[in-house]
Amino acid sequence: MPLIETLKSVLGGETEERQFTHQCGDCETTFEAPEHNPNEVSCPECGSDRIHTAT
Ligand SMILES: [Zn+2]
Helix, strand or coil: CCHHHHHHHHHCCCCCCCCEEEEECCCCCEEEECCCCHHHCCCCCCCCCCEEECC
8 A cells, every 4th residue: 555545544534535345256355446336346366357346
């Protein structure tokens, strides 16, 4: 995570960039991404695009 992102999450405050929790349909890894549409994200572990949005 870049330092600026760490600072933002520590400070909270003004960032509107909420994270959505997704789960990989292949390896079942759960991860967060700012993109809500599961079709727009791919698994950081295996690269699959069979993603389900958990939220
Ligand atoms: Zn995966």
